[in-house]
Amino acid sequence: MKPLAEAPSTMRPSGIREIMALVAQMPDAIHLEVGEPNFQTPEHIKKAAYEATMEGFTKYTPSNGFVSLREALVEKLRRVDHIEETVDNVVVTVGGVGAIASTFMALLDPGDEVLIPDPGWPNYTMMILVSKGVPVRYSLSPKNCFQPDPKEIEKLITPKTKALLINSPANPTGAVFPRETVEELVALAKKHGVYLISDEVYEQLIFDGGHTSAREFDKEAAISCYSFSKTYAMTGWRVGYAVAKPEIARILTKLQEPYVSCTAAVSQKAAEAALRGPQDCVEEMRQAYKRRRDLAVEILQENNMFICKPSGAFYIMADISRAGMESYDFAKTLLKEEKVALAPGATFGDVAAQTVRVSLANSEDQLTEGLKRLGAFVERRSKSK
Ligand code: PLP
Numbered sequence: 001m002k003p004l005a006e007a008p009s010t011m012r013p014s015g016i017r018e019i020m021a022l023v024a025q026m027p028d029a030i031h032l033e034v035g036e037p038n039f040q041t042p043e044h045i046k047k048a049a050y051e052a053t054m055e056g057f058t059k060y061t062p063s064n065g066f067v068s069l070r071e072a073l074v075e076k077l078r079r080v081d082h083i084e085e086t087v088d089n090v091v092v093t094v095g096g097v098g099a100i101a102s103t104f105m106a107l108l109d110p111g112d113e114v115l116i117p118d119p120g121w122p123n124y125t126m127m128i129l130v131s132k133g134v135p136v137r138y139s140l141s142p143k144n145c146f147q148p149d150p151k152e153i154e155k156l157i158t159p160k161t162k163a164l165l166i167n168s169p170a171n172p173t174g175a176v177f178p179r180e181t182v183e184e185l186v187a188l189a190k191k192h193g194v195y196l197i198s199d200e201v202y203e204q205l206i207f208d209g210g211h212t213s214a215r216e217f218d219k220e221a222a223i224s225c226y227s228f229s230k231t232y233a234m235t236g237w238r239v240g241y242a243v244a245k246p247e248i249a250r251i252l253t254k255l256q257e258p259y260v261s262c263t264a265a266v267s268q269k270a271a272e273a274a275l276r277g278p279q280d281c282v283e284e285m286r287q288a289y290k291r292r293r294d295l296a297v298e299i300l301q302e303n304n305m306f307i308c309k310p311s312g313a314f315y316i317m318a319d320i321s322r323a324g325m326e327s328y329d330f331a332k333t334l335l336k337e338e339k340v341a342l343a344p345g346a347t348f349g350d351v352a353a354q355t356v357r358v359s360l361a362n363s364e365d366q367l368t369e370g371l372k373r374l375g376a377f378v379e380r381r382s383k384s385k
Pocket of ligand 1: 094098121171226227239240
């Protein structure tokens with residue numbers, strides 16, 4: 001038989017999945033590897049979904065989503081992101097993943113380069129490869145608290161560059177880019193005629209400072225991608241959306257047809273209820289992550305593993321250089337010896353090879369216990385080197 005398609009057969013799955021597969025066989029392990037809220041979807045959202053099902057929202061929807069949801073999103077974009085959009089600029093997708101992957105499909109021809117962060121979410125690389133593009137990494141140095149350096153990024157732009165992707169608040173670092181940085185990066189993209197894809201799925205999980213939407217600065221070049229997964233603890237409902245100029249939004253709409261047809265009708269109704277209903281659940285979850293962030297900073301500082309204080313999302317990077325181990329090996333050995341699961345830094349890129357990512361999506365007790373075991377493990381390894 002002829003060979004299978006190269007990119008999907010050869011690309012490496014994310015290291016987080018590898019650890020998740022191992023930890024699945026360990027019922028008593030402490031979970032600090034998952035990028036998923038440990039909260040349940042709020043009751044009023046679940047109830048609205050049940051009612052929508054009973055009312056008959058069980059069929060295909062328009063490819064770009066229900067108009068009623070897109071109208072609610074236009075209001076949300078005004079209220080939360082301070083941007084004026086129309087329903088024609090908004091395309092509802094299967095999660096934030098659907099928004100970002102569709103955007104790559106809409107922009108990339110074979111061989112086109114996309115600048116992505118290092119460290120960055122591993123799925124970007126996989127998405128670009130399946131779209132026949134070429135991922136090119138730009139560094140977010142721990143010395144600079146994982147903030148981008150626009151001058152360094154500019155040096156990486158070539159005639160093949162089609163897009164620059166930014167992610168703030170960031171996974172895995174929790175860094176939140178200042179307003180001026182977002183503005184500068186949008187201007188940089190515009191100057192070179194490349195698109196700026198802004199992954200803003202953690203926009204409502206910020207502890208210090210505020211969020212800046214890339215589309216505030218330019219509606220030609222910037223495409224912003226959002227999700228209900230993290231804000232409303234709705235990972236399993238699979239609802240996200242992309243906001244782009246109408247020319248791109250039309251292509252994103254068309255792209256839903258061959259891949260997913262549309263986002264599930266009942267999930268869209270749940271998302272609508274999330275936007276129209278009370279927002280205190282968002283604030284309560286944000287406060288819980290903030291308390292955990294503060295706790296994790298304190299424990300990592302005590303154990304000489306602290307790098308930078310995250311200002312958003314629900315992750316913190318920990319320095320494991322003292323242990324003298326490669327991060328995959330470190331994560332697997334830690335799991336075996338201490339029953340603590342976390343994500344190896346190397347899965348996010350070379351810059352993070354001496355780190356692990358700790359997820360704050362677990363209770364304060366579990367987080368404290370997990371981080372203490374992590375500290376003890378690094379101490380032991382550093383002495384046995
Ligand atoms: N972008 C980043 C940086 C993420 O970490 C995630 C999920 O972990 C997503 C996008 C997409 O999430 P979803 O598809 O659940 O909206």
